[in-house]
Amino acid sequence: MVAGIGRVLDELEHFRFGAEELAFLRENGVADEPTLEFLADYRFSGTIHGYLEGDLYFPASPILVVEGTFAEAVLLETMILSILNHDCAIASAASRMSNAAGKRPLIEMGSRRTHERAAVAAARAAYLAGFTSTSNLMAGHAYGVPTAGTAAHAFTLLHDSEKAAFEAQIASLGPGTTLLVDTYDVPGAVRTAVELAGTELGAVRIDSGDLAAAAQAVREQLDALGAFKTRILVTSDLDEYAIAALAAAPVDAYGVGTSLVTGSGVPTAALVYKLVARETAAGVLEPVAKRSVGKPSRGGRKHAYRLFDAAGHAETELVTTSGPAPEGGEPLLHELVRDGVVVGREPLESARARHRHEIDRLPQEALHLGRGYAAIPTEFV
Amino acid sequence: MVAGIGRVLDELEHFRFGAEELAFLRENGVADEPTLEFLADYRFSGTIHGYLEGDLYFPASPILVVEGTFAEAVLLETMILSILNHDCAIASAASRMSNAAGKRPLIEMGSRRTHERAAVAAARAAYLAGFTSTSNLMAGHAYGVPTAGTAAHAFTLLHDSEKAAFEAQIASLGPGTTLLVDTYDVPGAVRTAVELAGTELGAVRIDSGDLAAAAQAVREQLDALGAFKTRILVTSDLDEYAIAALAAAPVDAYGVGTSLVTGSGVPTAALVYKLVARETAAGVLEPVAKRSVGKPSRGGRKHAYRLFDAAGHAETELVTTSGPAPEGGEPLLHELVRDGVVVGREPLESARARHRHEIDRLPQEALHLGRGYAAIPTEFV
Numbered sequence: 001m002v003a004g005i006g007r008v009l010d011e012l013e014h015f016r017f018g019a020e021e022l023a024f025l026r027e028n029g030v031a032d033e034p035t036l037e038f039l040a041d042y043r044f045s046g047t048i049h050g051y052l053e054g055d056l057y058f059p060a061s062p063i064l065v066v067e068g069t070f071a072e073a074v075l076l077e078t079m080i081l082s083i084l085n086h087d088c089a090i091a092s093a094a095s096r097m098s099n100a101a102g103k104r105p106l107i108e109m110g111s112r113r114t115h116e117r118a119a120v121a122a123a124r125a126a127y128l129a130g131f132t133s134t135s136n137l138m139a140g141h142a143y144g145v146p147t148a149g150t151a152a153h154a155f156t157l158l159h160d161s162e163k164a165a166f167e168a169q170i171a172s173l174g175p176g177t178t179l180l181v182d183t184y185d186v187p188g189a190v191r192t193a194v195e196l197a198g199t200e201l202g203a204v205r206i207d208s209g210d211l212a213a214a215a216q217a218v219r220e221q222l223d224a225l226g227a228f229k230t231r232i233l234v235t236s237d238l239d240e241y242a243i244a245a246l247a248a249a250p251v252d253a254y255g256v257g258t259s260l261v262t263g264s265g266v267p268t269a270a271l272v273y274k275l276v277a278r279e280t281a282a283g284v285l286e287p288v289a290k291r292s293v294g295k296p297s298r299g300g301r302k303h304a305y306r307l308f309d310a311a312g313h314a315e316t317e318l319v320t321t322s323g324p325a326p327e328g329g330e331p332l333l334h335e336l337v338r339d340g341v342v343v344g345r346e347p348l349e350s351a352r353a354r355h356r357h358e359i360d361r362l363p364q365e366a367l368h369l370g371r372g373y374a375a376i377p378t379e380f381v
Numbered sequence: 382m383v384a385g386i387g388r389v390l391d392e393l394e395h396f397r398f399g400a401e402e403l404a405f406l407r408e409n410g411v412a413d414e415p416t417l418e419f420l421a422d423y424r425f426s427g428t429i430h431g432y433l434e435g436d437l438y439f440p441a442s443p444i445l446v447v448e449g450t451f452a453e454a455v456l457l458e459t460m461i462l463s464i465l466n467h468d469c470a471i472a473s474a475a476s477r478m479s480n481a482a483g484k485r486p487l488i489e490m491g492s493r494r495t496h497e498r499a500a501v502a503a504a505r506a507a508y509l510a511g512f513t514s515t516s517n518l519m520a521g522h523a524y525g526v527p528t529a530g531t532a533a534h535a536f537t538l539l540h541d542s543e544k545a546a547f548e549a550q551i552a553s554l555g556p557g558t559t560l561l562v563d564t565y566d567v568p569g570a571v572r573t574a575v576e577l578a579g580t581e582l583g584a585v586r587i588d589s590g591d592l593a594a595a596a597q598a599v600r601e602q603l604d605a606l607g608a609f610k611t612r613i614l615v616t617s618d619l620d621e622y623a624i625a626a627l628a629a630a631p632v633d634a635y636g637v638g639t640s641l642v643t644g645s646g647v648p649t650a651a652l653v654y655k656l657v658a659r660e661t662a663a664g665v666l667e668p669v670a671k672r673s674v675g676k677p678s679r680g681g682r683k684h685a686y687r688l689f690d691a692a693g694h695a696e697t698e699l700v701t702t703s704g705p706a707p708e709g710g711e712p713l714l715h716e717l718v719r720d721g722v723v724v725g726r727e728p729l730e731s732a733r734a735r736h737r738h739e740i741d742r743l744p745q746e747a748l749h750l751g752r753g754y755a756a757i758p759t760e761f762v
Binding site for chain 2: 011020021024025028030032070074077078079081082083085086111112113114115116117118119121137140141147152153154155156157158172182183184185207208209210236258261262263267268273274275278288289290291292293294295297
C-alpha cells in the first residue's frame with residue numbers, strides 16, 4: 001500500500017536550509033561557500049508525479065517520478081525515502097490486519113513500541129489502511145485521526161481494589177466505558193464490572209491469555225448477566241495472523257500495537273530513489289542505469305497503468321518508458337507537484353476510501369495472508 | 382544496550398501541554414476541565430533513577446525507576462517507552478555490529494530506511510554503540526555525531542562518463558575522497574580512479590556483488606597500481622553476521638544501513654512501564670503487581686547491582702526489592718532526575734566510553750553472535 005505521499009508534500013513545502021543548519025554545515029566543513037549559497041536559496045522548482053496515497057503498489061511500481069535539476073532533486077532523496085519506506089511498510093501491515101479483521105474495528109495502540117515521532121506517522125498510516133482509530137493523541141491533533149483508548153493495568157493497581165478502580169472509571173466516564181478485566185482474575189472482574197456499570201457497560205478489554213478461549217468465556221458470562229450489548233475488545237501482541245485466527249471468536253474489536261508499528265516483520269519498504277534519465281547537452285532526455293551486480297537499475301522515465309479483467313479485478317501492473325496508454329489501463333501516476341508548487345494534496349478520507357476501493361478490486365486470492373509473492377504481476381513494455 | 386536516556390531527559394524538560402494541545406483535547410472531548418487545568422500546569426516533580434546510557438541490560442533489568450504521583454508519572458509512559466524501546470533496539474544491533482567489526486570503522490547510513498526523525502535517533506544510538514560516524518547530518522547538528530558520506534550512483538550516472546564523474550568529484554573534494562566503483566564495471570572503475578586521483582586516492586566504495594571476493598580483487602588491483610594506502614569501504618545490506626563474515630577480507634571500513642535502523646530483526650525492545658508500588662493511606666510504600674495470564678508483573682520498587690567474578694568479568698545481574706547492596710556489587714541505578722530537575726545529563730562521549738568499558742567486562746562468550754539468550758543471568762533476591 002502506498003502511504004506517506006501527503007507527508008512528503010508537507011515536508012517538501014518546508015524543505016529549506018535555515019541559518020542554523022547552514023552555520024553547522026559551514027563550521028564542520030561539510031559544504032563549501034558556493035554550495036552554502038545554493039542551499040540558502042534552495043526551493044524545489046521541479047515536477048513530481050506519483051501514485052496516489054492509499055493506492056496499491058507492486059514490485060517495480062514507479063511510485064514517485066521526480067523531475068528537476070540534479071541538484072534540486074538529489075537533496076530530496078533521503079526525505080522522500082525515509083517517509084515512504086516507513087509509511088508504506090506500516091500501512092501495508094495495517095492493510096493486511098484490516099482485511100483480516102473484516103468489519104470489526106481496529107484500534108492502533110503501538111506508539112510505545114516505536115520512535116516517538118514515527119508513532120504519529122504510524123497512526124496516520126494505519127488509519128489510511130482501514131484502522132478505525134488510534135490511541136496516539138498527537139495523530140488526532142496533527143492529522144485528524146479519530147482517537148480512542150482504554151484503561152491501563154496501572155489504573156487498577158493504583159486503587160485499593162479492582163472494584164474501587166472500576167467505580168472511579170465509571171464515575172468519570174460513564175457506564176459506556178471500556179473496563180480492563182484481566183488484572184487479577186477475569187471472571188471476577190467481569191462480574192464486578194457488570195455489577196457496577198449495569199448491563200449498559202460499553203466494553204471489556206482482555207489483554208492476556210488464550211484470547212479466543214477467553215473471549216468465548218467472557219461472552220457467555222456477559223450474556224448470562226444480561227449484558228448482551230457489552231462488547232469485547234482484545235489486545236496482546238496481535239498481528240494479521242492472530243487477528244485472522246480470532247475470526248470465529250466472539251470478539252468485537254481489536255487493539256494492535258507492536259506488530260503494527262514494526263510492519264509485522266517488514267519494518268521498512270525496500271523503495272529506492274534512482275537516477276533513470278538525464279538531459280543531454282542536446283536537450284534530449286536519455287535513459288541511464290547502473291549495472292551493479294545483483295542491483296541493476298532500469299533506465300528511462302516511467303509511466304504506469306493498471307489493467308483490469310472483464311470482471312473488474314486488477315490483473316497486471318504495466319510499467320513502460322514509452323508508447324501510448326494501453327486500452328482500458330488506468331493511469332497510476334498523477335501530478336503532485338508542478339514547478340515546485342504542491343497541487344496533489346487531498347484529505348486523509350479520500351486516500352482511505354481509495355485504499356478500500358483498490359483492495360476491493362484485487363482478485364480474491366491476492367488477500368491470502370502468505371508472505372513473499374506479488375498479488376498481481378508487473379509487466380514492462 | 383541501554384540507549385535513549387539522554388533523549389528522555391531532553392524530552393522531559395520540554396514535556397508541557399501548550400494552548401494548541403489543550404484546545405485539541407477540549408474540542409474533542411478527550412479530557413474534562415479539571416484534567417485540562419492539571420495538564421496546563423503539568424510539570425513532572427518526581428524523581429527518576431536509571432541505568433546510565435551505554436550500560437548493558439539483561440532480562441528484567443529495571444532500567445528506569447520513576448517515582449512521583451500517579452498522575453504525573455503515568456503521563457510520561459508513552460514518551461519514555463517510545464524513546465527507550467526504539468533507541469535500545471537500534472543501539473543493541475549497533476553494538477553487535479561494532480563488536481563484529483572490531484577495530485574497523487563503521488559508518489551509519491540507514492536514514493533512508495526508517496522514519497525521518499527516527500533516523501536521527503538511530504544515528505545517535507549507533508554512535509553510542511561504537512559506530513564511527515553517520516551520514517545523517519541532522520545527527521551531527523543535533524548531537525555532535527561525526528558525519529561522513531560517499532558519492533552516490535546517481536552522481537556517476539549524471540555525468541557523460543564515469544571518468545568525468547570521478548574528475549568532478551576529485552576536483553571538488555581532492556584525491557583523499559572516496560570514489561564509488563561499482564556503477565558499471567569494478568576493475569575499470571578502479572583503474573580510472575587511480576589514474577585520476579593517483580596513489581593518494583583515499584578510498585573506494587563497493588556496494589554490490591560478493592563483497593569478500595570483490596574486496597580481495599580490488600585490494601590486489603590497488604596494490605598492483607601502487608595505491609597501497611587506498612582504503613576499501615564496503616556497503617550493501619550489511620548486518621552483524623555479514624560483517625563478521627568479512628573479518629578475513631581486506632576491508633577497511635563498513636557502511637551499514639537498513640539492518641541497523643531496523644534493529645537487525647528486532648526493531649523494538651520489549652520494555653514495559655509498570656506500576657510496581659503505591660503509597661498507602663498510611664504512607665507506606667506497598668508492592669503491587671498484576672497477575673494477567675502469561676504477563677505477570679513483579680511488584681516492589683527495584684534496586685539493581687552487577688556482580689563480577691575474580692577476573693573482573695560480569696557474572697550476574699542482581700535485582701532486589703530490599704536488603705543492602707551485595708558486597709562488590711556495582712549499583713546500576715543512578716539519580717537522573719531529582720524533584721523534577723534533571724541532574725543526570727552527560728556528554729555522548731561518556732556514554733560511548735562506558736559502553737566500550739562494559740562490553741570489555743563481559744565474559745568472552747557473551748559476544749557470540751547467537752540470538753535469544755541472555756549474556757549473563759538475572760537473579761532476584
